[in-house]
Each structure stands twice: as C-alpha cells, then as structure tokens.
Amino acid sequence: MRPTPVLTYHRRRSVAPKQFRALERSAALSGTSLYSSLGGAAMDSHDHNRVRSPPYGCPGRQPTRGPASKAIVLATFCAGALRETSQIRARYRRRARFFDSTRSGERSVAPHRTRDRRGREMRTLRSMMVLYGVLLTVGGCRDASDPVGPAETRRKWGWDQPLGTGTPAPPSMSCTQPSAFLGSATCTAAGIAPTGSPSWSYQTNDGVYVAGPSSTLSWSGPMVASGTATISYTDQSGTPQSLSSSINVPRRAVSWASAVTGSTGQPGEIDACFQEDWDGLTASKFCSSSADADQFFNPRVTTLSSGNGLTVAPVGSTGPNAGLYYIAQMTASMQLRTQISPRYRTGGTQYSLASAPSALQSACTAASVTGSASVYQANAICTSNLVNFNNLVSCIWAHEARHMTAGLGTARYGPNDVYARWEPLASSNATSLVAAAKEEYDTVHELVSGSMDVAHNAGPNTGFAGWWKVFNLGWSNQTYYQHC
Amino acid sequence: MSASRLQIGVLAWIGFAIHADAQASSPPAAPQLPIAAQIARSVRTSGNDGRALPILTQARRSERRALMDEIADTLTAIAINPSVNDLANARARSVAIGILFQSGKGNTGLADDVPGTPYSGATSRLRRIVELSSYVENRQVALKRLASLDHSSAMLGYLRQLALSSGRIAGTAVAILADDKGAGGRAIARELYVSGVVTDATAKRFLSTRANKYGW
Numbered sequence: 001m002r003p004t005p006v007l008t009y010h011r012r013r014s015v016a017p018k019q020f021r022a023l024e025r026s027a028a029l030s031g032t033s034l035y036s037s038l039g040g041a042a043m044d045s046h047d048h049n050r051v052r053s054p055p056y057g058c059p060g061r062q063p064t065r066g067p068a069s070k071a072i073v074l075a076t077f078c079a080g081a082l083r084e085t086s087q088i089r090a091r092y093r094r095r096a097r098f099f100d101s102t103r104s105g106e107r108s109v110a111p112h113r114t115r116d117r118r119g120r121e122m123r124t125l126r127s128m129m130v131l132y133g134v135l136l137t138v139g140g141c142r143d144a145s146d147p148v149g150p151a152e153t154r155r156k157w158g159w160d161q162p163l164g165t166g167t168p169a170p171p172s173m174s175c176t177q178p179s180a181f182l183g184s185a186t187c188t189a190a191g192i193a194p195t196g197s198p199s200w201s202y203q204t205n206d207g208v209y210v211a212g213p214s215s216t217l218s219w220s221g222p223m224v225a226s227g228t229a230t231i232s233y234t235d236q237s238g239t240p241q242s243l244s245s246s247i248n249v250p251r252r253a254v255s256w257a258s259a260v261t262g263s264t265g266q267p268g269e270i271d272a273c274f275q276e277d278w279d280g281l282t283a284s285k286f287c288s289s290s291a292d293a294d295q296f297f298n299p300r301v302t303t304l305s306s307g308n309g310l311t312v313a314p315v316g317s318t319g320p321n322a323g324l325y326y327i328a329q330m331t332a333s334m335q336l337r338t339q340i341s342p343r344y345r346t347g348g349t350q351y352s353l354a355s356a357p358s359a360l361q362s363a364c365t366a367a368s369v370t371g372s373a374s375v376y377q378a379n380a381i382c383t384s385n386l387v388n389f390n391n392l393v394s395c396i397w398a399h400e401a402r403h404m405t406a407g408l409g410t411a412r413y414g415p416n417d418v419y420a421r422w423e424p425l426a427s428s429n430a431t432s433l434v435a436a437a438k439e440e441y442d443t444v445h446e447l448v449s450g451s452m453d454v455a456h457n458a459g460p461n462t463g464f465a466g467w468w469k470v471f472n473l474g475w476s477n478q479t480y481y482q483h484c
Numbered sequence: 485m486s487a488s489r490l491q492i493g494v495l496a497w498i499g500f501a502i503h504a505d506a507q508a509s510s511p512p513a514a515p516q517l518p519i520a521a522q523i524a525r526s527v528r529t530s531g532n533d534g535r536a537l538p539i540l541t542q543a544r545r546s547e548r549r550a551l552m553d554e555i556a557d558t559l560t561a562i563a564i565n566p567s568v569n570d571l572a573n574a575r576a577r578s579v580a581i582g583i584l585f586q587s588g589k590g591n592t593g594l595a596d597d598v599p600g601t602p603y604s605g606a607t608s609r610l611r612r613i614v615e616l617s618s619y620v621e622n623r624q625v626a627l628k629r630l631a632s633l634d635h636s637s638a639m640l641g642y643l644r645q646l647a648l649s650s651g652r653i654a655g656t657a658v659a660i661l662a663d664d665k666g667a668g669g670r671a672i673a674r675e676l677y678v679s680g681v682v683t684d685a686t687a688k689r690f691l692s693t694r695a696n697k698y699g700w
Contacts, residue, residue: 277692293693414571415573421574429592431591439585446624
C-alpha cells in the first residue's frame with residue numbers, strides 16, 4: 001500500500017521551495033519532525049500522529065493547508081501584524097511625550113534609550129512575524145478520525161511511513177492484474193484521508209455487484225470475473241468522489257473436446273438400450289433403457305448438478321470477487337457407442353418358426369433348426385442368404401457410424417463446446433449458476449441430438465432382398481430398405 | 485500581542501474551515517447506456533449477466549413494468565434474431581432464454597437465494613422464441629422452459645399442436661407430453677401414438693420409445 005505521508009499536508013506552493021528545503025534539512029539534522037522545527041508542534045517520538053498543540057492548536061488533528069484559505073490567513077495575519085506595529089509606535093510616542101513633559105534633564109538620554117528599546121521590540125516583532133508567517137502559511141488543521149489510534153491503524157493509513165517530499169499527489173487508486181484465473185488482484189488507494197470514509201465495491205462485466213470493505217485503502221483476493229473495482233469516498237469538502245480501476249481476469253483455456261468420444265460398441269454394449277424393432281442404435285455408453293436412448297450426455301441433462309458433471313465452488317471471502325461462485329471442475333462428457341440390434345448377431349434373439357412361411361420352415365427343418373431361430377440362423381444356417389444378410393448388417397453399422405460422426409462433430413464444434421460455454425459463468429448464487437450451466441448443457445444437447453437425427457437419412461437408401469427378417473407381423477423376405 | 489495572535493488564529497481556523505481545495509475528482513461520467521442495452525451487451529460479450537434477474541424479479545425494489553418488459557424484449561430478440569454462429573452468440577441465445585426462464589420462476593440469482601417476484605411476462609416471451617427463433621435448438625429449449633412454467637390445460641393443447649408439426653420441435657413436444665406433464669400429458673401422448681397422426685420421424689421414434697416404456 002502506498003503510504004500517505006503526514007507532511008504532505010504541510011507542503012504547499014505557498015512556502016518558498018528554498019525555505020522549505022532548508023527547514024526540512026534542519027529538521028532532518030535535529031531528528032525532529034518538520035512540523036516541530038517550524039513552530040514547536042512537537043510530536044511524540046513514538047507516535048508522531050499525536051500532535052501536541054501546534055501554534056494555532058490542532059489537538060487531535062492532522063495539519064493541513066489549502067490555497068483557498070491561504071489568502072484569508074495571510075490577510076488576517078498582516079492585519080494583526082500592522083496593528084501590533086502601530087501599537088508599539090503609539091506606546092513609544094506616548095512615552096516620548098511623557099519624558100518631554102516631566103524630566104527635562106533626561107531629554108538627551110531618554111529618547112536614545114527609548115529608540116533602542118523600540119527598535120528591539122520592533123525587531124522582535126519582525127522575527128515573530130516571520131515565524132508566524134511561516135507557520136500560518138504551512139500550518140492548519142483538518143480532522144482525523146483516529147489520529148491517536150493503535151499501531152495497526154497508523155500502519156493502515158501509512159502514518160508510520162517515512163516522510164515524503166515534493167508536492168502531494170491527488171487521491172489515486174490502482175489494481176494489480178491477476179496473472180491467471182483465480183490469481184490474486186490487489187487494489188490500493190492513496191491520498192484519501194480516513195475522514196473520507198472510503199469504501200470498496202466491484203462490479204463484474206456481467207453486472208454482478210460485490211460490496212467490499214470500508215475504512216481500508218487496500219482490497220485484494222482471488223479473481224474469477226473481470227470487472228471494475230471502485231473506491232468511493234468523500235473529499236475534504238464533503239463531496240462524494242470515486243476512483244475506479246478495471247481488472248481483467250485471464251480466462252481458462254478449457255475444452256470438452258477430449259471428453260467427447262465415440263466408438264463401435266462391443267457385443268452386448270448398450271444392448272439394454274435397444275428397443276425390439278430397432279436395427280441399430282447410437283447412444284451414450286451409459287444408456288440403460290430405450291427411454292434414455294435420446295440422452296447422449298453424461299450425466300443426462302436433467303440430472304446435471306454440482307458434483308455431477310460439474311463442480312461449483314465459491315471464490316472465497318476476501319477480495320473483489322468474494323462471495324461469487326464459479327464452475328471449478330467440469331467433468332461432463334459425451335461417450336457414444338454404436339451398436340447393431342441383438343437380433344442380427346449370431347447369438348441373437350430367437351423367434352418362433354410356427355407361423356413362418358413354409359419355405360423358411362422347411363429350410364430350417366432340413367438344417368436341424370426347429371421351433372425357433374434367430375435372424376442369423378435363418379439366413380446363415382437355414383438358407384444360403386448369408387451374403388445378403390451380411391450386406392444389411394454392414395449397412396446398419398455404416399448408418400450408425402453416420403449418427404455418431406454427426407454427433408461428435410457437432411459436440412466438438414467450437415460454439416458448442418460445453419466447457420467453453422460454462423467457463424465464464426459466475427454468480428453470487430450456486431443454484432442459479434447450476435441453472436445457467438444447465439441451460440447451456442441442454443441447448444448443446446439439443447444441437448447434438450438434432451444433428452444426429454439429421455444424419456438418419458444422409459446415406460444412400462439401399463434395398464436389401466434375398467434374406468429373412470422379422471417384422472412386427474413375423475418372418476418375411478420382402479425387400480428391406482435402409483439408409484446406409 | 486496575545487490578543488492579535490488569538491485573533492489571527494481564530495480567523496485562520498475559519499479560513500481552514502472553508503477550505504475547499506478538492507484535489508480528487510470523480511472520473512468523467514461516461515454516457516450511460518440504457519440498462520437493457522447494457523444487459524444485451526453483457527450477454528453477447530461475456531455470456532453472462534447479473535443485472536437482468538434482480539430487475540425482472542424485482543428482488544431489490546419495485547421496478548417499472550416498462551423497464552422489465554424492455555429487458556425481456558431485448559433478451560427475446562437475442563434468442564430469436566439470426567446472428568453469426570460463433571461461441572459468443574450461441575451462448576448469448578441460451579443465456580437469454582435462461583434468464584427469461586429463471587425470471588418466470590422468480591429466481592433472483594442473488595446471494596442467499598433472495599426470493600423474488602416471478603416475472604409474468606416470461607411465458608409470452610418464451611412462446612415467441614418457440615415460434616420465431618431462427619435456431620431450432622433454442623426453440624426446443626424455450627419450449628421445455630415454457631412448459632415447465634405454464635401448467636395450464638391450454639399448454640397441453642399447445643404441445644399437442646406442436647407435436648403434429650414437422651421438425652424437431654414436434655419431438656420435443658412429444659417428449660414433454662409423455663415425460664413431464666403428468667397423467668394429462670401422457671394421455672395426450674398415448675392418443676397421438678395410437679392414432680398415428682404424428683408425422684415427424686423423431687417425434688414418432690420418441691412416441692415409440694414411450695409406448696414401449698409404458699406399454700401402450
């Protein structure tokens with residue numbers, strides 16, 4: 001924190017620089033304060049805020065001066081000095097007249113002595129005039145709320161700092177910039193008197209307001225949201241003032257690209273997600289029922305919460321971002337799997353042959369497959385349709401791959417990056433922060449879901465004939481169309 | 485001499501008392517944008533805003549209806565109007581919808597969950613987004629938020645109407661009816677499934693999964 005030297009209040013342009021420097025040198029040599037060397041306003045050697053009766057009395061106050069009062073002070077002083085001078089002259093004129101009228105024998109001596117005495121008094125008066133002129137020019141008083149406070153208070157206001165030199169700077173405020181997200185920023189003000197009741201506040205660029213401490217000239221803490229720090233105070237005339245400084249918080253380079261993955265499912269993977277009449281499926285690897293098949297994110301949108309997909313954390317209790325919440329951890333993911341219906345796999349679902357067309361029934365009987373058969377058995381064992389059947393299976397895998405590719409591409413597309421959309425969120429309320437994050441999550445999910453749907457009809461629509469399949473009404477060998 | 489000194493001192497004190505040498509000055513006041521414009525800029529550039537909710541929910545004080553409507557209309561415009569499809573704009577659209585939704589619930593976004601007054605204009609704005617937004621994902625999400633705010637029977641009719649439309653909004657309407665609207669909504673979804681009047685492929689698939697789940 002930049003100190004506020006006490007004697008900045010003394011140094012004004014009304015004191016000739018040469019004269020001021022001389023006084024200051026003598027003060028430094030004698031080990032006393034400049035104030036005491038100017039007029040005997042001795043300061044306690046252990047607590048130089050404790051001002052002991054300066055020439056015109058500033059008990060419990062800080063000395064100060066201002067050009068607005070300078071003219072009044074000097075004019076008043078000159079008037080008083082002239083009056084004093086005229087009184088001395090009048091007194092000696094009366095004394096001279098007394099000698100003239102009473103003791104004529106001393107007339108040759110008394111006037112001489114009288115002139116010497118008057119001269120000494122006039123010289124004394126002139127010395128006093130110079131001394132008080134200096135004091136009046138550089139002296140003065142202003143209120144200080146806690147001039148005799150404890151050592152901590154003195155340090156807080158910088159009164160324990162060495163005396164400065166030069167013209168006092170106007171009140172100022174600045175903030176250091178955090179070097180990283182959650183890095184510390186320190187805002188420091190100087191030149192503001194404690195009587196100005198300084199108080200801090202911060203407003204993020206998003207309009208979130210943070211009330212800060214009062215009666216301190218420094219404010220620091222970890223930062224997550226860029227914005228503007230402001231110190232409000234009243235100046236010596238009681239007029240409200242404020243000084244502001246912006247703080248830019250470096251953003252985190254986050255991306256959920258590595259959390260977005262997809263691969264061909266292993267046999268059995270996401271089987272629980274299949275509905276009976278689906279040929280293939282692209283879904284989250286965590287899908288466990290067909291009702292969840294359209295939920296591609298983990299966790300699913302409706303269950304996103306702090307600790308499940310993201311972690312919300314408070315910034316802390318100090319500094320311009322005190323009380324704000326931000327998203328500290330992002331763990332949501334999209335892990336897609338493609339899968340073909342279990343009924344098309346070698347160990348797939350068995351379907352009754354009782355109502356199957358006679359051609360299939362006899363073929364299966366000839367191949368020693370009786371009672372029921374899977375689609376694979378019907379085409380690979382009962383009949384010689386394996387090639388045609390495998391062509392369909394390949395088509396379904398290709399179809400699902402299109403779904404997955406579309407979903408991955410959409411999720412990884414920059415504007416749809418969930419982590420990037422979450423990164424700048426900050427709120428003074430953890431609940432609303434999660435709600436805002438869920439909004440982004442849901443929107444991106446709809447985008448991903450939509451792009452995967454669009455991919456449904458993207459491939460060539462191909463007819464597959466010469467193989468047995470199962471429809472709702474049972475076994476059939478009609479041509480089957482699929483977008484490969 | 486002492487009388488003169490006292491006189492000088494007193495006058496000096498008076499002089500200092502009227503000392504008005506203000507050294508600090510306020511920074512020059514920048515022209516203030518209307519609050520709605522400030523919010524719009526914040527939503528577009530930062531992807532966030534902390535002013536809109538406290539105003540829309542009147543969390544701190546009673547607000548002018550015109551001001552609240554101006555903010556809500558600004559957010560609606562952000563969600564509806566086409567813009568460059570970059571991260572900032574994509575985020576701005578969903579943030580705008582989120583603010584409208586939260587305001588309709590009365591969530592203030594302030595510390596300690598300070599309660600607010602639900603903004604009654606939220607549903608009409610969300611409905612406008614559902615019908616007019618250039619972005620289907622924003623239409624879908626706005627419909628979800630609208631449905632969770634509006635519990636009227638008229639809302640069920642509106643959802644049924646959307647389920648019969650084409651496009652992804654139909655699938656969203658079906659999912660809301662079947663999953664989020666209780667027995668009344670599920671009855672409408674079942675009726676749609678049984679009658680086979682839904683034409684959108686996604687909506688039909690959604691109906692199929694619900695039929696499988698609920699045994700229709």
